[in-house]
Amino acid sequence: MKSLLFGLALLLPGVALAEPIETRKIITALTGDFNGDGAPDLAMVVETGPTDPMDIHFFLGDNEHHYLKPVEIVREQIGGEWNGYDQPGYENSDAEPELTMLPNGSIKFYLPAPEIGSERTNQTLIIAYRNGAFIVAGFAYDSDDYLQENAASACDYNVLTGKGTSSKQQPDGSTKHKTVSAEGRTIAFREWNAGDAFAACQE
Known part of the structure; x- marks a missing residue:
């Protein structure tokens, strides 16, 4: 959902976009201070096609010149479903990504499974x-x-340290828990491969 602050940001003079973006293709957006400099920053999830993975556009606020500077576009890393955004009478999908700003300045991307x-x-x-x-x-x-x-199964792990926990239901209904211990890595968002993460959780 587009916030009021996001809407105002797009109207400010001097806001530069890295490339043209159709507003109807902006699925969701988030404002916050991503880099800790006190200026508001912006992230937008943008539809590329009705069935294709989505792009994420990142902008950092410039305290000195008071504008949003485009710094990165991460291509096709966000799955989701947007039903007929370009058709009359479309309905919102239940599989849209959700963005949340965390207290430490990080961004939480929740990606619900398609139905x-x-x-x-x-x-x-x-x-x-x-x-x-x-x-x-x-x-x-x-x-x-x-x-x-x-x-049912689940996993939660810190990619930077490689540490976490996982769980898996057993045939008798009990749940088996284990510790995830993988090599800690620093991975750029644009180079992320979810398959490696699933493998680390299941080792």
Whole structure:
């Protein structure tokens, strides 16, 4: 959902966009201080096509010149579904990404699973701005299969340290917990591969 502050930011003189963006393709946006300099920053999730992964546009506020500077576009890293945004009478999808600003300046990306098939896996990414780049600091998922009993699993781990926890339901209905211990890594958001994260959770 577009915030009032975001709407005002787009109207301010001097706001520069890295490339033209159709406003109807802006799925969601978030303002906050991503780099800790006291200036408001902006992140936007932008639809590329009705069935394609989405782009994320990042802007950092310039305290001296009072404008939003485009700093990075992360291509096709956010899955989701936007039903017929370019058609009359469209309805919002239940699989739109959600952005939340965390107290430490990081951004929480919640990616709900599309309502396709019986197995649903929701993902969460924690994105932080470090040393001039947006990186993936954390990853989590929760999964279940609505046609199977005792099929739930989950994981939450710190990508930077490689430490976390995972859980998986057993056939008898109990839940087995284990510690995730992988190699800590610093991964740029644009280079993120969710498959590596799932593998780390299941080792």
